[in-house]
Amino acid sequence: MTVSFLILAVLTVAGTAAAMGLRNAVHCVLALTMGFAGVAALYLQLGAQFVGLAQIMVYVGAVAILAVFAIMMTHSPESANSPVFSSQWSWGCIVAAAVFAVLARAICSSAASAHVQPPQPDATVQQIGDALMHRYVLPLEIMGLLLTAALIGAVVIAMDRREEMK
Amino acid sequence: MNSLQSYLLLSSLLFSIGLAGVLIRRNAILVLIGIELMLNAANINFIAFWRFGPAPSALTGVMFALFSISVAAAEAAVGLGIILAAYRHSRTTDLDQMNSLKG
The missing domain is CATH 1.20.5 (Single alpha-helices involved in coiled-coils or other helix-helix interfaces)
Known part of the structure; x- marks a missing residue:
């Protein structure tokens, strides 16, 4: 685990968590752009340059812009004071945390992830x-x-x- | 902790953040964005298994990720179109207020 991976991981997780937690929807999409760019940088780090650049073009360039357009077309002033999370948000958080716990346990105990690092493949x-x-x-x-x-x-x-x- | 494991843990964390967003946000557009995040987590898995897998020269993981990105783009376009149509009908994107199927 290198320093660059840690920086990119923190950037990606912070961007996506802010995208799911911020109040203003346009701010959410801006934070999401940072998360998508972090994922693209992770692809570049893994040696998949083409996929990384496709990620930037499709997600940062197209999907985020589309989402901003949709948010601006559906913006209504009375929704500014309503809560951003649904009424049963605690159950959603519990389900997501449980899914992460199961996945992390499976990953940590799996023999498949115990490989040594092979040389960098070229794509x-x-x-x-x-x-x-x-x-x-x-x-x-x-x-x-x-x-x-x-x-x-x-x-x-x-x-x-x-x-x-x- | 080796490298494949850290990438898999990161992608499962990303998946969980997306899942939490889908389950708790009230804005339909942000729910769609949460689905996109979950697809991105799957893409990280594809690329990580390709990078650390036994036969990276077959390019299978890269191809899967490319096709998955295209499908996600199509899904985002159609999904936002559906949200716009629903907004025109009910004048809201709040999922707690979209509670009628007909009318």
């Missing part, structure tokens, strides 16, 4: 492109279809239908 963009074009070409095509369907579906769902009905 160059050329290798990833080769794999995407040969072995994973069918999933790639399905992913393109899925993204197109999601694009059209999101527009259709979010469209205002009141003009059509008149």
